[in-house]
Amino acid sequence: MASVKSLAKDTAVYGLSSIIGRFLNWLLVPLYTNMFVQSEYGVVTYVYTIVAVALIILTYGMETGFFRFANHERYTDPMEVYSTAMTSIAVSSTAFFALVLLFLHPVSVAMECGSRPEFTVIMAATVALDAFTALPFSYLRYKRRPYRFAALKLIGIALNIGFNLFFILICPWLWEEAPGTIEWFYNPEFGIGYIFLANLISSAVTFLLLIPDFTGFRWKWNTALWREMLAYSFPLLVLGIAGVMNQTLGQLLLPWILPDKADAMAQLGIYGANYKIAIVMVMFIQAFRFAYEPFIFAQNKTAGADSNVAFRQAMKYFVIFAMVIFLGVMYYLDFLRHFISSAYFSGLKVVPVLMLAEFFFGVFFNLSLWYKLTDKTIWGTWFSLIGLAVTLILNIILVPRIGYMGCAWAAFACYGTMMLLSYIIGKKKYPIGYDVKSILIYFFIALALWGVAVLFTAQSQWVNIPVRTLLLILFILFVLKREKLTVSQLIPLKK
Secondary structure, three states, X not given: OOOHHHHHHHHHHHHHHHHHHHHHHHOOHHHHHHHOOHHHHHHHHHHHHHHHHHHHHHXXXXXXXXXXXXXXXXXXXXXXXXXXXXXXXXXXHHHHHHHHHHXXXXXXXXXXXXXXXXHHHXXXXXXXXXXXXXXXXXXXXXXXXXXXXXXXXXXXXXXXXXXHHHHHHHHHXXXXXXXXXXXXXXXXXXXXXXXXXXXXXXXXXXXXXXXXXXXXXXXXXXXXXXXXXXXXXXXXXXXXXXXXHHHHHHHHHHHHHOOOHHXXXXXXXXXXXXXXXXXXXXXXXXXXXXXXXXXXXHHHHOOOOOOOHHHHHHHHXXXXXXXXXXXXXXXXXXXXXXXXXXXXXHHOOHHHHHHHHHHHHHHHHHHOHHHHHOOOOHHHHHHHHHHHHHHHHHHHHHHHHHOHXXXXXXXXXHHHHHHHHHHHHHHHHOXXXXXXXXXXXXXXXXXXXXXXXXXXXOOOHHHHHHHHHHHHHHHHHHHHHHOOOOHHHHHHHHO
């Protein structure tokens, strides 16, 4: 069995590559919002929303299925499991790409790319490649090769960013200064298509770099194994679709709910750009999870009579950490807003709503321990489906009345509902005894301090920033005093 130290090391490498990757892609948003108008960026947001759903469908839980059956007592050859799963995904990914080509026009219209079907072809190829390479990346995790995993992920991200900068910044400059050098491949009218093309190039190169991981062994096909893997993975597919739809349904529905298509895409562009500011919460929550999970499980082994003490601590520190991030973003939003173009500033009001929605999802993730520990993961599916129903109903009701703010409030209500249901049912099925009093105190004090900053906003940032910084420090000092923590005590937690 791998040691806790080894687990922590691998987790840190996987986590670091994921966080850095998301952060680097996040840095492309200023480029997009300054170079493209709202309606164009709305198309980008819409296309990548569809891509997120498509990737869940095309991998259909095979990654988790591979891990399960590669360690199954009845299947002693992991390579047979790997090659069976790879064959299945290769066939389904190829079939997906062929179907998109066969029905190119209606698919392009559905993706808001009716006038540019080449965008659809590019993204269909990208999705097919990404779905196929998902399993080799899982294989690297199975073989415990985190450094190769992280290196390939970061190479793909670097290529994507590099080609974005090349096509969107350098090529327009060359077109003005020396058009003869690029006219053989560059077309200024291709516009946002270069975002999709950069993604395709990075996915294709990643595919080529992964060739050693799906060659060099005898491929086998086991029909009985494949059927078992599908049966095992299908609930995960339902859970995955429900989960990603909870995140993206509002963006998918908005262009179809609002009557004016041009206005709908502009609103979607504003919503998508401001969501990128709120996603700071997601990145920091993910960082906290990667850093703290090894500590939780290590502590849980030595918890003594109360085996749930680590889970209670994790939840409380998670809430504290998330509230510091929330206050930090909201207090310095006047600076962070320049991360996007001023043309998108009208959507800044969605940021606090979306950040709180993501916070609720983070709490829900922490609460999910109870049904994972009891092998009753079907509850996770039910919670996700109920959240999906809440999202759908509220989007239909709110979007025609308040536009993209309806998407934000629907996400808030969705994750809030999932969080409350998981807590209420988990309290009966697997009581952990969370320190609810402290959690609520920290949550509402953070909201109150944010409210103070909103109510007493001065005209000058020279006044606002020191006051808000002082409020943030006061919150941190309050937490330290209430938890009886010192800096020297926090160092072991960090380790």
